[in-house]
Amino acid sequence: MGEITTNRRALRHGALCLAIGLGLAVSSSAFAANTDGTIVGRTKSGATVTARDPATGLTRTVTADAEGNFRLPYLPVGRYQVDSSKDGKPVATTADVTVSLGNATTVNLVERGSATTELEGVQVSAPVVISAVDVSSTETATNISREEIRRLPVDQNVQSVALLAPGVNKGNAGFGGISFGGSSVAENSFYVNGLNVTDFYNRNGFSEAPFAFYQEFQVKTGGYSVEFGRTTGGVVNAVTRSGTNEFKAGAEMTFEPSAWQATTKNRYWDGERYITSSEDHYSRTKMNVYASGPIVKDKLFFFAMYEARGYTPQNTDNLGTVLTQNDTDSGFWGAKIDWHINDKNLFEFMAFSDKDKNVGSVYNYDYATHTKSQRNDQIFSDTGGKNWNGTFTSYLVDNLSMKLMYGRNQREDFTRAQSDIECNPVAKVSAVPGPGVPLGCSTSTAVIKRNDTRKQGRADFEWSLGDHLIRFGYDHEVDTSIYSRHYPGPGAYYYNIYATTPGATIENGGVVPAGYNAYVRARRYEIAGTFETTNNAYYVEDNWNITPDFLLNAGLRRDAFDNKTGEGASYIKMDNMIAPRLGFSWDLKGDGTTKIFGNLGRYYLPVANVINIKQAGGLLDQRTYYAFDGYQILDRNGSPYAMPILGPQIGPVDDSQGNGTVGDLRAEVDKHMDSVYQDEAILGFQQAITDKWSWGVSGTYRKLHDAIDDMEISATPQCGGDGYIGYVMGNPGRKLTVYGDTNCDGTPDGYIDIDTSKQGWALYDAQGNYLGQRGWKKPRRSFGSLEFQVDRAWDEKWMFNASYVLSWSRGNAEGPVNSDTNFDDTGRTENFDDPWVNLSGGYLPNDHRHQFKVRGTYAITPHWQVGADLTALSGSPITGYGVGNPYDATVYHSYFICVENCADPISQNRVYQRSPRGEDRTPWTFNLNASITYLMPLDEKNNLRVKFAVYNLLNQQRTLGVDQDLQTSVGGLNPTYLQPQRFQSPRFGQLTVSLDF
Template sequence: MGDIKTNRRALRHGALCLAIGLGLAVSGVAWGANTDGSIVGRTKAGATVTVRDPGTGLTRTVTADADGNFRFPFLPVGHYQLDSSKDGKPVSTTTEVNVSLGNATTVNLVERNAATTELEGVQVSAPVVINAVDVSSTEIATNVSREEIRRLPVDQNVQSVALLAPAVNKGNAGFGGISFGGSSVAENSFYVNGLNVTDFYNRNGFSEAPFAFYQEFQVKTGGYSVEFGRTTGGVVNAVTRSGTNEFKAGAEMTFEPSAWQATTKNRYWDGERYITSSEDHYSRTKMNVYASGPIVKDKLFFFAMYEARGYTPQNTNDEGTLLTQNDTDSGFWGTKIDWHINDKNLLEFMAFSDKDRNEGSVYSYDFATHTKGTKNDVITSDTGGRNWNGTFTSYLVDSLSMKLMYGRNERESFTHGLADAECNPVRIDDSADAPDVPLGCSASTMVEKRNDTRKQGRADFEWTLGDHLVRFGYDHEVDTSEYQRHYPGPGEYYYSIVHADPGSTIENDGVMPPGYDMYVRQRRYNIGGTFETTNNAYYIEDNWNITPDFLLNVGLRSDSFDNKTAEGKSYIKVDNMIAPRLGFSWDLNGDGRTKIFGNLGRYYLPVANVINIKQAGGLLDERTFYTFEGYQILERNGSQYAVPILGQQIGAVDTSQGNGTVGDLRAEVDKNMDPVYQDEAILGFQQMITDKWSWGVSGTYRKLHDAIDDMEISATPQCGGDGYIGYVMGNPGRNVTVYGDTNCDGTPDGYLTIDTSKQGWALYDASGNYLGQRGWKKPRRTFGSLEFQVDRAWDEKWMLNASYVLSWSRGNAEGPVNSDTNFDDTGRTENFDDPWVNLSGGYLPNDHRHQFKLRGTYAINKQWQVGADVTALSGSPITAYGVGNPYDKTSYHSYFICVENCADPVSENRVYVESSRGAKRTPWTFNLNASITYLLPLDEKNNLRVKFAVYNLLNQQRTTGVDQDLQTSIGSNSNTYLQPIRFQPPRFGQLTVSIDF
């Protein structure tokens, strides 16, 4: 007997090793996500278990093991019937089971002890128990189905769905996005049917389909398994609708007329209007039609949808001198094809297009008289693209299943105007005097064309080996950006008019001459090329039931990425990023109703394509500074406009950010760069109170390690510190190895290493005497939270979900973007331009101490339902930024404020004080969405649904962001510091009418 056990153990371990070997040998092609769910549970030992989808006829059968355990992996999301029998006799009655996205539904057909106990007669040994608590999961996730969304006042976009989850909030910058668990908006991933649709140019955005195209969403906020990677934020995973044996069709219309929108408030500062928005409004109409059904009964199914869109927003510029009226009539199409080749093999195909064109006609405008003048320009924006993927799922044997996926994601971004060839953009800072006519004749500030294409594939396997469920796979993606960007107008210049005191030092180290208090920055910006990045990963995971009640999850993921230049050469390449994951789930009572779970994991973040483009693409960023000599008034199409008159040049031309050539990248990229990664720890508890009520509590701690960003290395250890390298991509606060001058003859000849925690930045006095070097602080970001949640499941009468999150996000760097300074070039922030920028630690932009969320639906009767969605969010940190530092090197934003002798040309005589991060906060924000729905069954198959929803019912337009620049030049305090600049959107109404046949 002992020999038999030994042999079985050896066989099992051998099989596990083989699984690992296969996992490393699988060859496939990008990375995906769960697109399905599973059913697990207990029945009689050796019993036959059958699951069937009554809608499609899909049927799968497995045999329970010696302990009575069974598992159905890779089940499409939907409704199933479950049966079990042994020796021709039923073990239980037919059980109805819902399978949700990314979850395992536990169905115990017998009591635990009854699984191996033989009973006479019919083997119906206990009531069937379906557990709402997924005791096989060690992650934190929120599932939201299409039907739940239809009952709630949720605006029709994926971001609004993600915001239903605890610890997920809107970003605090003008470039939008959402923040998961204190991370920046550029660290998340988004999937549709396993297709990665995340914007890889700067990682803030994604391809999106209409609500009616989706079946279910899962929002993962932490602890996700090794099949997910390349994100240090969160994951939004969605699956689309599919066809069944029943032919269905329908239509849905959405109306958002401008008459149902509250007026956006104009904003005033010191009695002057600085934001003109009361004329801003829009009208939106959407109509989608769909059809689904069998092509071949029980074999081949289709779902198809088309949505026509009418969207006509209008808005004025801040001064109220230009009015832009937009129009878009682009349509969406999408389809899903499912082929059940047989009960063991499925083939799916999904495709959709979110291509969109918007044309904005720009008119001169007199806000005082509400008079529209002549048309100055037409701005056209082309966005979106076509997306598709194919997925093959196979039950190879009862214990081994496989899923293969290949797909393509396209995103276009092209904004251009008729005036681009004739007009330069002009802006003026808030402390300078504006002319009586519009500045410049261009409503566009950039001519940018980008086509991004992701080719991706993936192979995933599940292998059941006794008490072990082994999951392994490989993924690969190629992300290609075709890019062109420049400013509009003659010479491709952008003019900025800035206030500065006489004698003060401006941003290029030039000194304002006497008699002038304003200067003009003439900036030329040009870049282009085709850039490619490849990402690869292997993963393996063992879910080991050490006991029937205790699951241990052990996983390992190995990532690599290779960002390339326009010539196809490696620019930043990192291999062997090993990401371990360790989790557990303890079913406390063995009944699947109460669990304690925990997770430890490491997650890596890839380098966005914007980095390849900006540094390895021959960027020209030429900045020339002139004294301001007043305005020249010109005329175009019968309208006057002003451009600055340039006086004497101040200081040298600044091309430090890019001189138009691709330099020796060995001198611009750290040879031994470390990747950016985050470690995460989670401990949680979840319990079903009744069959309807459940509650949970969890604690999360995250720590972000390292940054990949640009630093200006102005001094090297060799040659007495007199060795200028320039801007280098590397890890601030760590050793940087670059090509430079090693023998002090003025010519680069080899690699040298700079410890940037102590060296790299040259310090000089006002006379130019070298004083030594200074280094950078290592970037740091930590996030800690306590999350409480109560849920009451829908029972055709009412449902409720409430959560509270107490959290802290602290450090000296937000992540790859800067929300507080509105800087969205991912990975090229101002955080590390010089060592004085990231000195100050404190609360980071996405820190919200308190977050309350509540959503619910109540059915008054069979025809009427009411719903609500409430959010209360404490404010975000505010920092008082200065410019400059005690050694006279200016910067756009620093944590030093000059308080005495600021106009003194001798920098040592100036007195600076450090400004702490996040010393103030924006106010709390409150948002109440409400809806009422009317349901009318016209006959057995026809259903009419009318929902009227009001968003921001109380019309709260509170401040969400302010001007954080206390000083815009050394010693010169800005009179717009703390001026509100971002706000809650005003109240609007939305009517949705749908009918299903």
């Protein structure tokens, strides 16, 4: 009796250890490709290990090595039954295993020899632990499944899912985005089924499938392995739903009526309303239907989904005089095909569309009476595109596996108004008399259309060699932007009216005719072309189990980027960017419950396509000058407007600034540019307290090196203050090689080396005498954090997750965009236009000292669940920006405030004082979401789910961003400095009803 009891205890202990091993996947990932997962573990030496997915019949079989180790890579996400046998006899109980995205699940199978006679032949399935410790991982990530999201109040978009991870926050700018670990919003990557869907135009945004199309998300916040690159921020990796042997169908409706939204507050400053938002609201309805099942049982499966969306937002302008009512009625679809060719070869095909068309009707509006009058314009917006990829997976032999993928990602961005077709913009100088009615009938100055297409292919391999797992691969992208930009209106002209005198000589050398006191410049400014960027990378990685409890991970990635001009020539080309990665994981107790892990890595950031377009396109800048013959008063939709009457042409047409060709760019880009990269170090500890509870702590340090940005080179080393070159793309604070004037005769004739840490900017005294040159400070950004997390896995009753992050983000450059000045032209910021802009170091815009996140679900009964998600975030830094500096008359945002002699036209006579970066903070913000869900099993196959969620339950509408311009002119204090400008969205309710059958 005592022996039986002992063996039963041993069996229970083995089952508990197995359960802990089964859940080693949520907080980090290990050595799995970016579309699937892996099962690893130990059994009897030479035993046959089989993993079978009962839902699809997929079966994978390997033979354990001499030490009993086995590995089953590239497994589609799902639930598997794992068996082990030798000589036709089972050597372990069957284990039910959940394989999650990007994770390696460890299964140490219990040998039969430990079981008693009366337990022979009985298979025991250990419970699955949703969250524990993965002792084979050296990276930090958070996995969130579709099932967990359905239990929580999480809004239906990928950004809301990413924000559940510790250290991930919304960007602090009007152009949105999310920030990982202090990085800017333009440094992240997004994947769907292995397809890179990141917006490569300016890297802020991504293509997004219909939300119900996703099965699981993995948010990588640091230490990710070498198959991931082209990011110095974070990675959001998603996998879509698939079909099984069971026919399934369902429908889901989501309602967000305007009646369930709290009123957005109007904002007042000095008693005056400056933001009118109380009329802003929307209604949203989504209807989703899906079907899935076998085309050929155990072989060929499908999943198909269609989602109809109705979205009708309206908003007023800040003055409350213009009302825009939008109408979006787009169909979104997605599909997935899985073909199990045999147990060693799989093929899958995924496609989805996020195309969207919106029509905005613009009306005159009277806020006092809440009435709108005649429509004066319509705005049309087309975004999104079609996306697809095919993936072939093969077990070549037991210890060598392969995955091949090819796909395309498309994005359109085209916004235009009816007035853009009918109206030219018009402006005049104050000295020219006005017509008494508005000039022109368009406030727009650009019509922009862009179509982006990414063609992506990659090959990934895994090769097991004893204690070594070798992973290697190659990926290649061709990112093409078809871009056009021009002024609105007939002929695409922008008319500017200037005061003059008869007989005066104007810009093009023409002479103003007698009798004219003003002239008109009719300007065409157009950029058009096809702009291509090629990115490729090789990687290799060795995961070496030095001992059964100590893993060393060493990898190397080689990146190359080639951004091309509108005529196809290389513009910015960098290769041989070597990114080493080194990590370790130590299973302290040898039982898979406690580990210490660490990671060192380097990550490179590519140049966004916006740089090619803005500087390497075929620019047409054509200026034609006419005498001004007064105004013509016209009418559009009942509103009068004025257009200039063109008199005789003055002088020739001037296209010296751009004739439609690309031209010579050698003077505009550093010949030997260095790439932007970030080094990262992570050290952490994780422990499973029980089979459901785990906790961890980690520290992260990141340092961003270099920047690629534009600098105005106003002096070369050898020409005594002459040798002006202009704006050059390069690395501020480093050596720059650019085409210029080598012999000081005023004609560019060769390459010049400029040490921009000391040279490149001309200095003059108050009398205009040349004093020498000054250089730029090197860009710097450092981020440090301590992260604490505790997790309690879902057990059909409740779950809980809490995290706290203490962090600092310091330096003199946020990254390739400026959140604090709301500048989103990636890589063309004001940071380095002159040496005075980035002088000031301090806390950067994405610095939030404290971040608390708590989420959980509780099942009151089997039919009722409640959920909550709370985020508390400390404020972001505020800088009081000035204009100009003590050394010259530039007017960029600066860290100097003029305090004396500010009206003196000679900048050196003015007195400035420094305005340090990040001296103040925005307030703390709190966001509480809550939900209640009703579950009803109608019969064995039909299930009804009704969830009502309230977002921002406490209706917090706190300030997120303020006006940071302390001075908007030299010496002129800005009366709206610190005026709140961006706020939390008000409370809204969301009802989701889904039926699966």
